[in-house]
Amino acid sequence: MNRREALRWATVLLGGIASPSALRAISMNSAPSHDNKNYFNEFHSRQVATLAELIIPTTSTPGAIVAGVPQFIAMMVSDWYTEAERSIFMAGLDDINYYCQQQYKNNFNACSVEQQTQALIHFESIAKAYVSTTPPSLTMQTSDEATPFFSKLKELTVLGYFTSEIGITQSLAYNPMPMEYKADIPLTDKTKQWSQY
């Protein structure tokens, strides 16, 4: 078992679930539809960019928009998601927009940042109530296609950001040729996490 294998197991274990039979399950039976169609219209695209930046904002390092996360999400929703996953994601975009209309009498894109944040908090609370019945997967994918909108949005944003060139080179420590393994170095306030390869 190499380091990367351990990482994947730990991903599952830190979630607190450790059913041996479940861990073997690799859910990849669903077929994505590769029609190279962009499912996002102009409104969706602005909505997704705003949401991604709310999740990974610009701080001392660039945020989701600069890192190209909105384009990553559009690609994943179009080319990697299954039909079931895509329909939950697209419905979620409509739902959060509808929520804003009801609460703030404005569409999501026209709301203030404070209102958009409150709307996202609301959708996170819905996601928290969700209990998955699908076993976790060994591979770095969500094996449960039915996870709620917020979970999908957060997962794609985090994945897109920390696998982007900007995210990796500016928010993580990246060195493709370290030349040595330093086994024990002190951690300071500035230490960034070593990037995955």
Added chain:
Amino acid sequence: MMKGSFDQAADFDAIVVGSGISGGWAAKELTEKGLKVLVLERGKNLRHGIDYFSEHQPPWTKPFGGKPLRELYAEEYPIQSQNIIFDEMTRPYFLNDKQNPYQQQKAFNWTRSDIVGGKSLLWSRQVYRWSDLDFEANKKDGHGIDWPIRYADIKDWYSYVESFIGVSGEALGLDHLPDGIFQKPMELNAVEKSIKANIEHNHPDRVLTIGRTAVQTEPKNGRGACHYCGPCERGCSVGAYFSSLSSTLPAAEKTGNLTMRPESIVEALEVDPVSKKITAVKVIDAATGERMRFSGRLVFLCASAMASNQILLNSRSETFPNGLANGSGSLGRYIMDHYGDAIFALMPGYDDRYYSGNRPNNFYIPRFKNLSDNTKESAFVRGYGFQGASIRSTWSMMAGQVPGFGAYLKHALMRPGPWFTFMAGFGESLPRYENQVALHTSKRDRYGIPQLRFNVAFGENEARIREDMVVTGSEMLKQAGGVNINSVSINNVPGDAIHEMGGIRMGYDPATSVLNAYNQAHEVVNLFVTDGSCMTSASCVNPSLTFMALTARAADYAVKQLAAGSI
């Protein structure tokens, strides 16, 4: 390329089937001793350095953020994609399951490569010597037949192999895990050092050491030292890690005696009924489907443990109706693999410690049970070891655990996460008659070769060892300060550990074994089998170094026999 035929003199002095860890060594040794050698490899050609398409590719070039191509993997790579190193950076190195089916009477996860160099490009590189604890095990407890060799027979060959491949590790002076020729060991990190101290304090008969790995820490053998980039399996142009491509095959090529033929699927070996020698190797060209045969005075079968079984089983004749060299009836039986559970624990208390670089190595806890009267277990025979590491969790592990969104989330994911330690047990399985591979009676692959059918399962002794490794491993991590301790079954299905062995075992007695003490078939003097299929027991110790040492030793013997006119 000359085609072989019965009527002319042999095309080659020797034919080596397979170019992986064993085949590469056979090619090197035989060519260096002056033999003209043909290497037949079923996989695609792969040029060292030039063809490592994904080496040092930055992580942002992975398609879909590294997510699996679900539809493709499920359809065409359902077995291979279970390998943790299988992704878009390595996929071309694996065999396509859909195009190359096999039959699982009982589940068997058969990892297969599709490249020159074989699994030597994809292995985890852990290399340990076996000891007389292993070579005497069958004789002492009566499971399986006695090994026809002892540590003294192979000791110098281990040194010979280690010097050439480059092994980094720490000398310990243990009888049951003999020291080798080591380069400077890699280092344990802060948490691992603490666990080591704790285990060795609480259990004076147990040891934790850095893994002995075929990754150079010093530039040697015309190859570079490790630069700690991480994903060895993508290929290593500087040859810091040992593979056939980086070391044995170039050495063979340098002699001018090597002919390499990729995309060559060996269907069967043909034997002369009178001399009982192999007269031809029947080959199917994977690209054209053309059937051809090559002849050699010697044949080294190193096709991989299970594939070598398949080839001998499929080499049936009037002389050998049950498979070549199978007068004993033991061919295809006594299949073994390692297995085990892994234990995970969070390790609080080291928040101010970190590391940098990607160490392509783990720690190792050598076997500590059933070594002596003091460590004797009543519940099981044989034993197990642990491989593990301590690391800080990463963004991908924490994303689902850190609630909310915004600057807090971002900064939490940018920082090194909580330390955790994992240890994977590797248990010894017993050689059992009923654990068998055979040819399917009707199902054939796309080349018309009967498919291999697996009927292999772990038994009672293995189950008890697994229980013990969980209890004992969890206890050690708890004593070392671990919390939230969990265990998971990682290598449950035979094949999972990719240490499959047996089926063409060595032994003294032609009535119960296929090979003699020099990996030579009892009944076919010009046939040598030196991959994992030759193993008479499984040990709990990683076997690849032993395959290499046995191969070099067999090549030495074969060439002497050839010169003496005995073959």
